[in-house]
Amino acid sequence: MPEMTYGEAVNAALHRLMEELPETLVYGEDVGVPGGVFGVTRGLRKQYGERAFDTPISESAILGSAVGAAMFGRRPIVEIMWADFSLVALDQIVNQAANVRYVSGGRLTAPLTIRTQQGNAPGACAQHSQCLEALFLHVPGLRVCMPSTPQDAYDLLVTAVHCDDPVLVIENRTLYFGRKEPVETGGPVRPMGGARTRREGSDVTIVTWGAMTQRVLEAAGALAGDGIEAEVLETPWLNPFDTGAVVASVARTGRLAVVHEANVTGGFGAEVVARVAGAGVPLLAPPIRIGTPDVRMPAAPVLAQSLVPDAARITGDVRGLVKG
Amino acid sequence: MPEMTYGEAVNAALHRLMEELPETLVYGEDVGVPGGVFGVTRGLRKQYGERAFDTPISESAILGSAVGAAMFGRRPIVEIMWADFSLVALDQIVNQAANVRYVSGGRLTAPLTIRTQQGNAPGACAQHSQCLEALFLHVPGLRVCMPSTPQDAYDLLVTAVHCDDPVLVIENRTLYFGRKEPVETGGPVRPMGGARTRREGSDVTIVTWGAMTQRVLEAAGALAGDGIEAEVLETPWLNPFDTGAVVASVARTGRLAVVHEANVTGGFGAEVVARVAGAGVPLLAPPIRIGTPDVRMPAAPVLAQSLVPDAARITGDVRGLVKG
């Protein structure tokens, strides 16, 4: 198996999709000739010409044209450079893309894929640091996933583009240039949904997604040092969400912690807790949510680091949950 | 006390605010000379001239200019005709208004009020029916309220405009022309936040807000018929949210149902359930959420009525919660 970084895996998936699906188009700001500000769309323009192109700084035109092209048989894969920028054109995702199939009773469809990336990185300002998955997860008709490994970065994108509905793939720029890992490419298109048990444990279930997964695994390692065995469940697919896997794990461990980088209030962690509570799983302690507190994101790394959950904070909070 | 409809109460509050705060401005599409598509801004143009005016169909310009005017000492009260339309300009609310005070460390502020209205009404299409409060409640820096009575329509708007931060007031067009009720006008500016116990009960706590409140009260009446005493807690302020009042009530009743018109997944009901679960209140039964299922809103009234929670469904679900 070839070894790839997360960013290279996204690029490999795009090449595969352009190859196997002639109806795909890849476009967005700087994604064509320059190959993307993170180099993730490199080589597509050279290899597929007009099917990969740069656009004006017009998110409404990018997303809206993707909806229209998808209604007419294309499978556009468009990039919104930062999730924060989707807010200038959210109408096209929520009021347009998500309605096409339902309102037409399936006579029209909108099989488009929106690639974006989000989260804080050292020095990033409040307008370039938000984690917005919760907004999109409140939109029926829109599929959402958030890969954190090179293999998932590849697999989820392939699945998303093969899906006949609008799918939002939320990547993370701090992962693009991470460690190279073996990635199985060219395999069958995987089904949508499902969870990943990244670590087994009996004392507590930690549900997480996105860039937090790595920090949660670090924390789980540290917790093992104190004799606390945490089960780490990553849910790269958030819509559809694998509630069953979460409930089953919590039923075994009796404790739940949800960890995400997004602000706590109104974050998807609330939905996970509400589903587990609604399922009536008996708990040994009240569930906890670990996320960025309800505040804007300051640019100074020393300030941002004090807000975004890290392994130490996760370890401490989960220890508190288990040891009471 | 004068008797007013919900819409008249909003209008009375606007007149009061224009009177007592010379720095207020009221503008938006059709709000000036025509007095608003729902007549809610009637009389302002005549009485306050240039301080109340119509705008182009440019939500980004409306919201952005409100941010700028607020930074320079005005208190703009702008209208977004339907909450659905805010999605063409969400950037100005989330990336701009919400950041002004925090990023400048309080040297700049954005005391603007955004009035909008939302929800389904007979025949309304999927682009004119959404309940989007959950999106705004995931935005630190933005205050959010949702009045359901004429008195609250008046009081909350007065409080919002006197607030030195951006506040979103979400009204409901199905309430504008409702029953006239006595409204105390000209009273002191009420503090932000707090909950309203609309009915006392010992068997179950029903938390709700917006237009659902009326339906929940109907349901509570029906439940009383079966000997189920529901405590109905309305939370017109969603940010700040009175978690204490909810937890205290659930601690008494041992059961929780949250009812909102918004889609269930990712709705603010999840946050309410998560806070109660996190507080470790002992429950006699798993908490339930009652809302519009995860689907787009069809225009046909017969279809929409089958999706939006009504008194009958609320009654049935809560009975199930209590009787098990």
Added chain:
Amino acid sequence: MSERRLADLLAMWRIRAFEEKVRDLRTGDPAGGPIVGSVHLCVGQEAIPVGACDVLEPEDALFATYRGHGWALARGVPAEPLFAELMGRASGVNGGRGGSAYFTAAEYGFHGENSIVGAGAPIACGAALAGRHDGSNRVAVSVFGDGAMNQGAVHEAMNFAAAFSLPVVFVCENNRYSELTPIADMVRSPRLADRAAAYGMPGHRIDGNDAEAVRFHVRDALEVAREGGGPTLLECMTERLVGHYIGDAETYRQPGELERIRRREPIARLRAGLLADGVPEREIDAVERRARTEMDAAAEAARQAPLADPATAMEHLYA
């Protein structure tokens, strides 16, 4: 020659008869008739869809607004399933899911109304973009009002189409009002067609109350687009003879305004022209009767059909 003008008259009368029937069904029954909710009629603007749709090819894409009943009819969508849609019937073009302001009928080349001002313009660019890759000769027609010209999405769409020379015809129906507000008060330079120059595309202000003028300019724009010449903006001057929506008190009208605009409305004008050319009056009047009879029958049939079934309300959210 008067053949085509009689055909235009019929097409316009079909739209007007449809709209007037809708108005009666919406307001007739105080209990809330077979049609409820907000409805936007295009009475007075019929010449634009009639002239434009006459020169569209089946493969072309058409995106209208919430004021789109006339565009759907002109594009060939039968009246009965349209009435049914407005009445929330299972037999509606969208089974009642779209309603008056947001229905689609792709099988007839009508790719939908849109009730978000300006949102259809970028979507139309996508339909045109798809044509560049699917070997079709598709042109996408994007319809919107004067007020929509001030919406960011329309600006982005026009630049996007122009920069990439996409085959799009932007049809601006300038009826002088955006809801209850005169467009003249919301722009500094009232000639909206001139905005085309900003994007380097041709723009023309044309007589939107003359189906023949609309036909001529749209045909021309379609040709340019099909030959790779890119988009065109057509500002079609017209007036609505009714309110923005059914129930609009129209307090914004000037004294004598309605009388004035009735004199230049497209049907009256064409009727006068046909009479002047010696077409017998009964022949002309027969056209109106024919249209009204058709619409009465279609509305009645739609009304007889069963309502949408709530048991299906959750279907088709996902593939």
Added chain:
Amino acid sequence: MSERRLADLLAMWRIRAFEEKVRDLRTGDPAGGPIVGSVHLCVGQEAIPVGACDVLEPEDALFATYRGHGWALARGVPAEPLFAELMGRASGVNGGRGGSAYFTAAEYGFHGENSIVGAGAPIACGAALAGRHDGSNRVAVSVFGDGAMNQGAVHEAMNFAAAFSLPVVFVCENNRYSELTPIADMVRSPRLADRAAAYGMPGHRIDGNDAEAVRFHVRDALEVAREGGGPTLLECMTERLVGHYIGDAETYRQPGELERIRRREPIARLRAGLLADGVPEREIDAVERRARTEMDAAAEAARQAPLADPATAMEHLYA
């Protein structure tokens, strides 16, 4: 006469020296720091802020972009708290909360950078609108790039300002690239100033590498605005001599492009002009030395200051 040009030279050198110092601090230490993250330099574009800010009144509002270091300096924000902001120090203009791309310094009449393309334009309209009601004679200056001209918010802002004759000067810094993409490929008609006509406002394409030309046109636009004449669009032609952000490989440059644009960059041009006018070379060179000395000292002082205190990170979210 050469007095003012020497003052311009100093103002431009202060900006360039600041930016070059920032670049060294950002790239110098591979371990990262004292400046981290994405930084956008305005090297080559100094004449625009220098010419424009020279004619602004203290009461005027100024909204720049993430490429705003030069605008802040030209507006009078001291270098030390700017360096401190970029270094995440408590002594930064925003205590480190804004960073390189999103800081404000209202006390100096600098109302902020913005790192959302185009978002500052509607906000500037609001500052102008406020002036109409607070009895001030404020004009709001909105700065953005060539690529921002294709963003919906900028379109809405220009129409809003024009329709209401708001005192706004729209300053478009056309450096021919939007990030890594030539603007020429993203618009059909490359003269962006011509877009002003769409809104019925004056638009001029001017030499953005000549502080004197910028000063002249901005002063003129300010006068028109203060007299109630409404907004103006100034397309200032310039070039950045560096990447879009620090680290940009600049693979999009044409062969010989950098050499070509270095010949017309504002500082070299002004230097040559002063020499031709007989200003002694050492006097000219002293200006650069003075600027670099100032910036080295300011950067060092900022570096000595304590980092922002995490204990304060939750403050000032709400009143």
